Amino acid sequence: MNLDFTPEEQAFRREVREFLAAELPDDIRERVRLGRRLSADDHLRWQNVLSRRGWLAAGWPCEHGGPGWGPVERHIFDEECAAAHAPTVVPFGVSMVAPVIMKFGSEAQQRHYLPRILANRDWWCQGYSEPGAGSDLASLRTRAVRDGDDYVVSGQKTWTTLGQHANMMFCLVRTDPEARKQAGISFLLIDMASPGISVRPIITLDGAHEVNEVFLDEVRVPVANRIGEEGQGWTCAKFLLTHERTGIAGLGHAKQALRHLKTLAGQIRHRGRPLLELPSFRQRVVRAELELMALEITHLRVLASARGGDAPGAESSLLKVRGSELRQELSELTRRALGPAALPFFPDFLYGDVELEPERAEQAAIGAQYLNRRKLSIYGGSNEIQKSIVAKTLLGM
Amino acid sequence: MDFSYSDEQRMLADTLERLVADSSAGSPTAPASLWRTFAELGLLQLPFAEELGGLDGDSIDVMIVMQALGRSLIRAPYLGGLLLPGTLLARLANSAQRERWLSPLLAGESRLALAWQETASRYDAQAIATRARRQADGWVLDGTKQVVLAAASADALVVTARLDDGSLAAFLVPSDSAGLVRRDYATLDDQTASDVQLDGVALPHDARLGGDASDALEATLAQGRAALCAEAVGAMQVACEQTLAYLKERQQFGAPLASFQVLQHRMVDMHLNLEQARSMAILAAASLEYPAEQRDYRISAAKAYCGEAARFVAEQAIQLHGAMGMTEECQVSRYARRLIMFDHHLGDVDHHLEIVSERLTAA
Numbered sequence: 001m002n003l004d005f006t007p008e009e010q011a012f013r014r015e016v017r018e019f020l021a022a023e024l025p026d027d028i029r030e031r032v033r034l035g036r037r038l039s040a041d042d043h044l045r046w047q048n049v050l051s052r053r054g055w056l057a058a059g060w061p062c063e064h065g066g067p068g069w070g071p072v073e074r075h076i077f078d079e080e081c082a083a084a085h086a087p088t089v090v091p092f093g094v095s096m097v098a099p100v101i102m103k104f105g106s107e108a109q110q111r112h113y114l115p116r117i118l119a120n121r122d123w124w125c126q127g128y129s130e131p132g133a134g135s136d137l138a139s140l141r142t143r144a145v146r147d148g149d150d151y152v153v154s155g156q157k158t159w160t161t162l163g164q165h166a167n168m169m170f171c172l173v174r175t176d177p178e179a180r181k182q183a184g185i186s187f188l189l190i191d192m193a194s195p196g197i198s199v200r201p202i203i204t205l206d207g208a209h210e211v212n213e214v215f216l217d218e219v220r221v222p223v224a225n226r227i228g229e230e231g232q233g234w235t236c237a238k239f240l241l242t243h244e245r246t247g248i249a250g251l252g253h254a255k256q257a258l259r260h261l262k263t264l265a266g267q268i269r270h271r272g273r274p275l276l277e278l279p280s281f282r283q284r285v286v287r288a289e290l291e292l293m294a295l296e297i298t299h300l301r302v303l304a305s306a307r308g309g310d311a312p313g314a315e316s317s318l319l320k321v322r323g324s325e326l327r328q329e330l331s332e333l334t335r336r337a338l339g340p341a342a343l344p345f346f347p348d349f350l351y352g353d354v355e356l357e358p359e360r361a362e363q364a365a366i367g368a369q370y371l372n373r374r375k376l377s378i379y380g381g382s383n384e385i386q387k388s389i390v391a392k393t394l395l396g397m
Numbered sequence: 398m399d400f401s402y403s404d405e406q407r408m409l410a411d412t413l414e415r416l417v418a419d420s421s422a423g424s425p426t427a428p429a430s431l432w433r434t435f436a437e438l439g440l441l442q443l444p445f446a447e448e449l450g451g452l453d454g455d456s457i458d459v460m461i462v463m464q465a466l467g468r469s470l471i472r473a474p475y476l477g478g479l480l481l482p483g484t485l486l487a488r489l490a491n492s493a494q495r496e497r498w499l500s501p502l503l504a505g506e507s508r509l510a511l512a513w514q515e516t517a518s519r520y521d522a523q524a525i526a527t528r529a530r531r532q533a534d535g536w537v538l539d540g541t542k543q544v545v546l547a548a549a550s551a552d553a554l555v556v557t558a559r560l561d562d563g564s565l566a567a568f569l570v571p572s573d574s575a576g577l578v579r580r581d582y583a584t585l586d587d588q589t590a591s592d593v594q595l596d597g598v599a600l601p602h603d604a605r606l607g608g609d610a611s612d613a614l615e616a617t618l619a620q621g622r623a624a625l626c627a628e629a630v631g632a633m634q635v636a637c638e639q640t641l642a643y644l645k646e647r648q649q650f651g652a653p654l655a656s657f658q659v660l661q662h663r664m665v666d667m668h669l670n671l672e673q674a675r676s677m678a679i680l681a682a683a684s685l686e687y688p689a690e691q692r693d694y695r696i697s698a699a700k701a702y703c704g705e706a707a708r709f710v711a712e713q714a715i716q717l718h719g720a721m722g723m724t725e726e727c728q729v730s731r732y733a734r735r736l737i738m739f740d741h742h743l744g745d746v747d748h749h750l751e752i753v754s755e756r757l758t759a760a
Contacts, residue, residue: 001457002399003683009398072398286754290702293695297676304400318669384662391661395641395668
């Protein structure tokens with residue numbers, strides 16, 4: 001047992017850091033640093049840089065064109081990206097649908113979709129939740145009726161993150177209304193340009209347009225776009241969700257948020273002294289630091305035990321719970337640190353291109369970011385669902 | 398970075414698991430025969446360097462031992478009777494002193510204890526009132542030590558004291574020294590400990606161990622804290638296992654308690670605390686070779702974290718066992734008692750949070 005990074009791992013960290021310093025465009029770095037929303041073009045520009053370097057699909061094995069990194073390298077990469085204010089790679093293609101295609105897709109499907117994802121040519125979104133199917137995802141009602149070589153899909157998906165930019169959607173649909181609810185579900189890949197699809201924005205409590213409703217009205221989807229057998233969709237869905245949850249601990253982001261908080265609370269003055277010296281505030285910062293230390297080791301332990309490319313099991317649910325709680329606590333402390341300065345709200349700056357005075361710009365996103373971070377304990381399966389998963393699968397309750 | 402045990406470490410863990418399972422049926426106080434078994438298995442030599450007659454075990458080996466002891470109901474004084482006095486001795490003693498005291502300790506032939514804490518200094522090992530005055534023919538010690546683990550069975554105590562020049566020193570004080578009065582008692586966590594009064598205890602020159610003992614003492618206490626974290630993880634694991642088993646077996650309202658979501662989620666919270674504490678115990682063990690400043694930061698972080706986790710797991714273990722958890726008869730209460738008192742050994746949550754807070758870096 002040894003917790004030190006090896007010389008090779010340290011060299012890898014330097015390589016990533018140098019790459020980020022040289023290749024991350026300044027305008028994108030600055031938008032991320034200030035917590036401003038990125039345009040589709042910002043995302044694509046950065047992902048093209050990563051794609052050229054062969055680092056877009058960080059979690060992929062070599063056989064599919066990934067870098068073949070182990071858990072420690074991925075951890076280092078995530079940490080350095082967050083520290084450098086690089087945008088988070090939009091996960092729906094590389095980290096979510098791709099592992100499903102690798103595991104359950106036909107050879108033809110793998111040959112078609114995986115290289116396109118690797119080259120950053122498709123923007124994927126996730127068609128999972130529905131108005132009536134949130135935590136109880138398996139009760140979804142979007143219907144797919146077989147008609148020759150097509151399915152005809154009708155229904156409504158919701159909370160579709162960045163769906164406004166997507167050209168492809170992976171989608172859970174009900175192909176057998178008679179079967180037990182999990183058994184009647186299939187996994188389809190849908191071209192967003194298909195006739196009958198419309199996307200409407202949902203504005204969240206931070207004023208942002210991040211998620212959408214997707215309406216499907218008799219959309220024709222080739223049967224060839226089904227992953228796995230008909231009725232096997234729930235197996236794909238569960239497999240995908242464990243992948244979704246692994247990154248969800250958001251350790252690199254938590255580390256960056258803690259650094260930011262400490263810097264801020266060291267500069268902001270409270271009754272003539274740095275806020276960080278206020279005992280009640282400092283105590284919470286200390287506890288967050290401890291939680292992060294423990295979570296980092298737990299995270300690495302889970303990754304190490306999942307070596308060999310398999311998705312980690314229910315342990316990723318534990319990481320998701322603690323990771324989201326920690327990031328929410330950090331966003332709460334950062335908001336409080338600002339005091340009255342957390343109140344001003346400049347959506348045209350945060351979500352558009354209107355500029356602000358530099359000192360205002362530094363703090364403009366923090367209040368809204370706190371609101372946005374409430375999603376962390378809800379998406380990818382709410383924390384309550386995660387605990388039920390752990391109780392069932394890990395503890396046999 | 399590597400979290401796996403070596404083959405030897407896996408064997409060590411298996412051996413201990415069996416040993417602990419065999420002995421757990423008996424009484425909670427470790428019989429003398431158990432200490433002999435420890436000596437025969439090499440456990441007493443394990444934490445010490447080869448040139449001192451040890452087996453050159455590392456901090457992970459010690460973690461494995463302490464975790465296994467934490468899982469068992471027997472209380473062998475591995476920390477108070479071996480690790481604390483032994484490693485301080487190993488750091489400070491000259492070859493004659495090692496020959497006389499360390500070798501028999503490692504052979505299981507004699508026992509030692511470390512008398513470091515005092516009523517007024519609480520968990521601060523440096524702010525002590527015990528004095529050592531130099532005399533023509535040696536030293537004279539005066540002071541009172543509090544809660545000295547394993548002192549009742551010790552042939553000699555390693556005692557810390559201030560010298561007139563302000564430096565901290567450590568002395569070997571035979572238990573039968575004139576002027577040494579011991580008050581022995583049981584602790585709430587099933588150990589034996591003593592308060593020790595030193596009233597003009599006269600010692601020869603060679604009773605002093607090395608020079609200034611300050612750094613060596615802090616290093617020894619750091620080792621002790623890491624060991625305690627591992628022990629607490631072992632006990633937390635049993636508390637979680639027994640609580641889970643109880644929830645599955647106990648029927649109320651016509652269903653097992655394990656089927657109630659509010660209890661499922663509480664059980665997951667216990668498990669989460671256990672796993673996070675395990676990570677911190679690993680971090681603590683892996684930090685012992687670091688420079689003192691970094692070592693103490695991480696050790697304090699781990700001790701504070703494990704203290705809170707241990708309390709949470711203990712309190713919930715009692716709560717989820719219902720009234721049964723309140724009984725002495727129910728095993729989990731013994732682990733709960735130990736987990737609560739974990740915080741009172743070598744510095745509690747407040748003590749260690751303050752240390753982390755003092756050293757918190759701005760970014």
